[in-house]
Amino acid sequence: MPTIKPKDNKKNKKKREEPRLDEALMNPGQYETTSETTFPIDIYLKETEGRWVIMEGPVAGVKHEKVVMRMWSYDEMIEMRKLCTAFDQKNRIHMIDNDALNRVKIQKLMVSWTFDKDNPRLKIHHVQGVLTDESWKAFTRLQTTICDYIINRMNMVYDYNG
Secondary structure, three states, X not given: OOOOXXXXXXXXXXHHHOOOHHHXXXXXOOOOOOOOOEEEEEEEEEEEOOEEEEEOOOOOOOEEEEEEEEOOOHXXXXXXXXHOEEEEOOOOEEEEOHHHHHHHHHHHHEEEEOHHHOOHHHOOOEXXXXXXXXXXXXXXXXXXXXXXXXXXXXXXXXXXXX
């Protein structure tokens, strides 16, 4: 008895390969990262003997500052890591320069901060979505403990989502 094969309809195959128009037009949904996806880094500071000490949380006499960072997409993560990776020919391994990676993250992903409300020298400016070199200098003018705190909190979210 002969077997009957289903017709190979090219028209139906083409329809299945094209994305649905309604899905392409709809807003991003659950689990998607967009350019509007941000997270805050709250910093509580108290001045002690001419230096700023980072506190655990809001207490009387403590200043609250906030840095807003944009969440990176998978493509951005790969691009930034490649940008900061060098090949060590002697040891035949790829090495990531973490300091350079942190700078790139801050320059490309920092949206805003509140440090400029009391100090106009700490204003940050973006050109085509990236912090200018002058804005990076403003970041480096913060006390090193504050810079380190921001970088550690930023990396906790980017690397461990915490």
